[in-house]
Amino acid sequence: MSAARPNRLLTALVLAVGSAQFVLIFRFEVNWDEFLNLSMLYEHQRGELREILQTAFIHLFHWVPLLSQNEVTQVIAARCLVAGFALVTSLAIWATARHLTNHDGGKIAVFAYWSVSYVMQHGLALRTDTLAAAPIMVALWLTVTRWQDMRAILGAGLLLGLASALTIKAVFFMPMLLIVALVQMWGRIPVTQILCWVLLAGLAATCAFLAIIGLHSLTFNGFDSPLAFLDRTKDATLQARDYSIFRSYALYGVFHNPLFFVLLFIGVIRALEQLATPAARRMGLVSLALLVPLFVPLVYRDMYPYFYALLLPPVAVATAYGLNTFQRFSHVTVAVLVAFWVWNLGNALYQSNGHQARILDVVHQSFAPESTYLDGRSMVSSYAKRGLFMSTWGMTDYRAQGRAIYTDLLRRETPVFLLVNAAALYFDRFNPEAVEAHPHGLLAEDFTVLHDSFVPFWGPIRVPGRVVDPEMDAIEIFTPGLYANRGPGILTIDEMTLDPGAEAMLDAGHYRVKTLNTSTLALAVNPPTEAAPKGPVFHGFMYAPFTLSGGPLVMLSLSKTRLTLLGPTGSKLRKWPEFRTFVNTVNLGLLH
Structure with a gap:
């Protein structure tokens, strides 16, 4: 295959990726966190939002409610703005990889990033992670290519501060940026100047973060302590030797995205080879520094699929080093390459948001905008939701308190409907004892009062x-x-x-x-x-899982040629003590 043909093929693949992602903006199922983020916008407008961290993004989307009454349409509109940030992320990946390799290396890095199934599905979602990826990658590009310019280093610091204001998870990328800066500067400029520039960049990041959060806080009538928020976040998300989430989703990530990891492996080998050549050693060290984010699972527990859209952009740059091997691919290998991307795209297109839009249409037609309601996912974002957000984090906090809350809440808030969109609310599939037995389920008293106090109306609405x-x-x-x-x-x-x-x-x-x-x-x-539409309101993160409360309970693992059922910690299901309860309560029709 000639050198020109891979060049044209890479260009065609990148354009195909862009076209596919444009389609997914409008089609892909809205995840519960997207509804939650949209609800924060409305809570801020009503004066109910209390957290100033992780919520600064809302000021980018105040125009969204003007476009439609339906929350699905609003999320789609918000995704269009997120796509602009994703374009910046892609351009920064391309520019950084091109600087380290060549023009085609930039293309393969962009294609490799968007071919990852998790990025394909969540890279344009209404999430702070997808927004923060853009300033982080531009900061990386400045550090790699403009290291000799103090203004560029200060700009990288400001961008890191912006990313941290969007999500505090941006701090995970500080070591990578610091290592890249030191590798690029060491031996080229005086040590005192390096220290001065690094400190100034850190000061710029801190000032940018404080300025954005400070201005954001001025739009609140009152807010909770950000230190208390950080303390809760630390306890809920930082690693405590629990790698079950990472292990479960990483297994499927590797299985569905062999291209990305093959190119990454080849890129690592080539970077290691460069260490043996004095002239190329610096570039080899820079390329290896891009892999530092892969160590985040050692300190961060919530490695759900959406996080990979933020984690993988620097890592994708390292895949550009596999380009030389890519240029020697045969026609058959290229066909396999495209086949894996099409496979992931087909899985993504399987999930549509039409059923969610119809449910929300019925809600808006049947209940007044000033209504309060209950659900597990903040799905009717423009209405005043009461009660728990039934994510793993939310349910863990709830169970840690150890007391029932819904009887008092019903008396105080008088909700006019309940939307059954979380497994803890599946009244027809679970009994109170089975739900309470699960660590992320409702207490039996709360499950019973909700079951007894609401009757079916239409589909998942009670x-x-x-x-x-x-x-x-x-x-x-x-x-x-x-x-x-x-x-x-x-x-x-x-x-x-x-x-x-x-x-x-x-x-x-x-x-x-x-x-x-x-x-x-x-x-x-x-x-x-x-x-009413049939099936669950949310299909979850995985392609064919049994899902419950935002995470895998049981997953199908390919072990050689044999299917093995895995429990919530990756252990074989037959060894899972709750297997009997699970089989008796879960609806196997959720397998899809």
Whole structure:
């Protein structure tokens, strides 16, 4: 294959990647963290947002609610702005790799980055990680290519401060930038000048971070202590010798992205070879420094797929060193290369957001904008959500407190609907004991009160109400409003007799009830006539997992030619003590 043909092929692949990512902006399923980040914008507008760290990004998206009522459409619009940041990230990858290798090396680095399945799916998501990747990579480009210019080094410091204001995870990239700067400067400029420039860059980063957070805090009526937030974050996310998340997702990452790791391995070998040549030693050290982010799992526990969009841009630059081998690829090898990318793209296209948009349309049609509601994922971001955000982090904090919260919350907040979009709320698949047995499940008391206080409305939406059995003599109504007897029996509430279809205004409080046949009392809201979408609201991070509460409970692991079931810590499922409970409660239809 001639040198010109790989050049054209690489250009075509990069353009194909860009086109595919453009399609995924509009099609790919909205993740729960994207809804959460969108909800922070609305909470800030309502004066309810209390955290000033990790929330400065909201000022980039104040225009989003003007475009549509539906939160899915709003997230898609926000992704378009994120795509601008992703373009900057890609250009910085290309420019840095081109400087270290050649023009085609820049292209292969960009293609390798976007071919990674996790980046393909989450690289344009409404997340702080995807936003912060851009300033970090531009800072890296300045450090690699403009190391002799003090203004460029100060600019790199300012960009690192900007990235840290977007997400505190940017601090994980400080060692890499420092090592690259020292390798580039050492022996070329005086040591005192190196120290001065490094200190000035650190000061610039600190000032930029404090300035952005300070200006951001001025838009709050009041906020919680950022030190308390850092303390909670440290306890929840920093490593405590628990590598189960990393092990689970890294296994699938390697399996689905062999191209990236083959090129990376070849690039590392070539960088090591350069260490033996004095003239190329410096570039070899710079290339190896780009691998420092791969050690982040040693200190950071939450290595979920979305984090790789922030972790891998510097690492992708190192794949450019595999270019010489790429130029010797045969037609068959190139076909395999493209086949893996198409495979990952097909998996990404499998998840669409149409069902989520329809659910939100029904919510907006059925309930007033000032309504409060419950769910597990902050999905109706423009409404006032109450209760837990049921991520692993949120549920860990909740279980650490060890007390039920939802009875008091229902009495205080009077929510008008419950959206079942987290596994802890799957009332038809779990019982209270099974949910409480799981470390990230609701306490049995909370699960029971939510199950008993809401009745099915449409699809995953439930409304306040009670299923009244003949054995019951009293109920508690938490949400005041007009209630209807859905039947089939006649229902007596205090002194009122409601035939099937009859309605009555009820205040919050306790009522005596009587019925000869089981009857359903529900808030009088008319559901849509069309059928609700089937399947889960969120499909999770993996291609074919059993998922629960934002993380893998059980995954299929390819071991040679044999399928082995893995538990939540990577151990074989047959050794997992909760296997029997899991099999009895999880719906195997979630396998997809």
